[in-house]
Amino acid sequence: MEKSEVLRLTGKKILKIREQKGFTQLDLAARIQGDFDTTNVSRIESGRTNPTIYTLYRIAEALEVSLADLVINEVKD
Amino acid sequence: MEKSEVLRLTGKKILKIREQKGFTQLDLAARIQGDFDTTNVSRIESGRTNPTIYTLYRIAEALEVSLADLVINEVKD
DNA sequence: TTAAATGTTGCCATATACGGCATTAAGGTT
């Protein structure tokens, strides 16, 4: 899978869970430990950036889900 | 959980799977799509760097496991 | 219409991930 596809699908997962929880991007950013800007939420959800595992960890915390829930399943080439 | 702890545990998971598969760091780096240096394998496994999701994806591919197998389970604060 | 809420995008600065190479060290083998 291409990089852009991995990022796009990852962002989609975050967006979906965020909306299921009824959070806005602002809500989510505010819940994330440390400094976090809504700009980055937008960039990650839209797949425009390649988040680090620690960033995803903080997002998982804020969404109250496991990291496994935020990553894509497929490992096909 | 602290950032350093997240990175340390993530690296440990990768190391464990790599050794279970009987790969050296050099083997793993060679299997990873695109350029990948053993330097980076070492840094990630030892928790000295904060890998991006795409890097973890490529490692998962090379190890023939799912991304979920490489990330930590806990989401405690 | 005006205003507020929500999300996107552009820009800038700083920190750092990664590619890459060389060195170092430890362990095993001869």
Add this chain to the structure above:
DNA sequence: AACCTTAATGCCGTATATGGCAACATTTAA
């Protein structure tokens, strides 16, 4: 001893993730 394999580490560039703010578009509500 010398040699090889394996991994860790230091250093240097380049690319980019992130923090942060402002501008903009869209939607909804007043």
